[in-house]
Amino acid sequence: MTRMAFDGASRDEDARLLARYADGDREAARVLVARLAPQALNLARRMLGNQADAEDVVQEALLRLWKMAPDWDPGRARVSTWLYRVVVNLCTDRRRRHQPVALPDGWDMADDAPGAAAKMLQTARVAALQGALDGLPDRQRQAVILRDIQGLTNPQIADVMELSVEAVESLAARGRRALKSALGGMRDELGFADD
Amino acid sequence: MNWGLPMTDRRKDLDDAALERLFSAARGSAPPPDAFMARLVGDALGELEAQQGARLSASRRTPARQPLWARLGDWILRGAVPTGLAASAVAGLWLGGWAETAGYFSEASVAASPLAQELSYRFPELAGLLGGY
Numbered sequence: 001m002t003r004m005a006f007d008g009a010s011r012d013e014d015a016r017l018l019a020r021y022a023d024g025d026r027e028a029a030r031v032l033v034a035r036l037a038p039q040a041l042n043l044a045r046r047m048l049g050n051q052a053d054a055e056d057v058v059q060e061a062l063l064r065l066w067k068m069a070p071d072w073d074p075g076r077a078r079v080s081t082w083l084y085r086v087v088v089n090l091c092t093d094r095r096r097r098h099q100p101v102a103l104p105d106g107w108d109m110a111d112d113a114p115g116a117a118a119k120m121l122q123t124a125r126v127a128a129l130q131g132a133l134d135g136l137p138d139r140q141r142q143a144v145i146l147r148d149i150q151g152l153t154n155p156q157i158a159d160v161m162e163l164s165v166e167a168v169e170s171l172a173a174r175g176r177r178a179l180k181s182a183l184g185g186m187r188d189e190l191g192f193a194d195d
Numbered sequence: 196m197n198w199g200l201p202m203t204d205r206r207k208d209l210d211d212a213a214l215e216r217l218f219s220a221a222r223g224s225a226p227p228p229d230a231f232m233a234r235l236v237g238d239a240l241g242e243l244e245a246q247q248g249a250r251l252s253a254s255r256r257t258p259a260r261q262p263l264w265a266r267l268g269d270w271i272l273r274g275a276v277p278t279g280l281a282a283s284a285v286a287g288l289w290l291g292g293w294a295e296t297a298g299y300f301s302e303a304s305v306a307a308s309p310l311a312q313e314l315s316y317r318f319p320e321l322a323g324l325l326g327g328y
Contacts, residue, residue, distance in 0.1 A: 021239070021243065022246075024243065024247060026240055026243065029236060029239035029240055029243065030236050030239075032239070033232060033235045033236050033239060034232070037227055037231075037232060037235055038226060038227050041227050041231075042222075042224055045224060046221065055227075055231050058235070059231075059234065059235060059238065062235055062238065062239070063238055063242065066238065066239050066242040066243070067242060069246075070246060122220050122223070125216070125217050125220040125221075126217075126220050126221050126224075128217070129217040129218070129220070129221050130221070148214075148215075148218045149218055149221050149222055151222075176211075176214065179209070179214060179217075180208040180209040180210070180211075180214055181208050183209050183213075183214070183217070184207040184208040184209050185207060187207065187209070187213075190213070190217070192209065192213045192216075
């Protein structure tokens with residue numbers, strides 16, 4: 001899993017790239033898009049369960065980033081944390097406005113999944129997880145996605161969600177319990193019957 | 196609590212390892228479509244051009260501030276002409292007053308001088324020229 005834009009070592013790199021962009025460096029824009037967009041899109045996909053809406057949200061969030069680039073204060077927040085926060089908020093707004101549309105099977109699967117059976121199983125697992133995530137309360141869903149799928153640490157999630165680390169731990173733990181309970185009845189379909 | 200999903204027996208809950216495998220499957224999503232990435236880069240470059248255009252127009256509207264030495268030079272040059280005229284007028288008045296007081300000339304001597312006579316003779320002609328007659 002790529003975490004280029006979200007690991008500690010890259011903290012200053014995103015801010016440096018953003019400063020270069022604000023100074024007119026077009027290549028910096030391309031690099032920033034490549035570093036930030038895939039992770040942001042994956043987050044929005046999991047939050048919304050819809051590719052088109054997820055793309056709209058990420059496009060809107062990045063547009064806000066470009067607009068504020070000349071006034072960016074590196075001491076305020078990490079670029080990636082700020083972007084995640086905007087994506088989470090935009091997704092929450094969008095979910096409140098309308099319920100996500102049901103997705104076709106395999107809507108977000110990579111093409112190189114090994115073998116047809118394995119691919120079908122993989123598709124079923126992702127679809128089941130997405131369905132269970134959609135059923136969680138907003139804050140639990142956000143905490144679980146940010147930690148268990150996006151791979152952020154609890155302090156990073158606390159920054160994104162503007163909560164204490166303890167609150168994040170509690171939300172993520174409750175979310176995971178709810179997912180395990182909700183998905184327990186699908187063991188056979190998900191290939192966990194023998195576990 | 197079941198979040199809209201079928202209620203399951205607690206004993207049949209997924210374990211942590213199985214849940215982690217689901218998360219792992221979700222992490223392996225397809226990469227962003229090329230067209231989408233191109234759209235994002237297009238947005239970034241469009242916004243950059245808009246910002247540069249706005250900065251350019253703002254710099255055209257507001258003339259660049261000159262350095263202090265240049266502003267001081269301008270101020271001195273602008274004040275030199277009126278200051279010089281005023282100083283000349285004051286000096287002329289002072290010299291005239293001093294010469295009259297010292298007895299170098301009088302009202303009558305000025306009136307009788309050839310220059311005064313020439314001026315009085317020529318003045319109507321000059322006035323006519325100036326008036327267009």
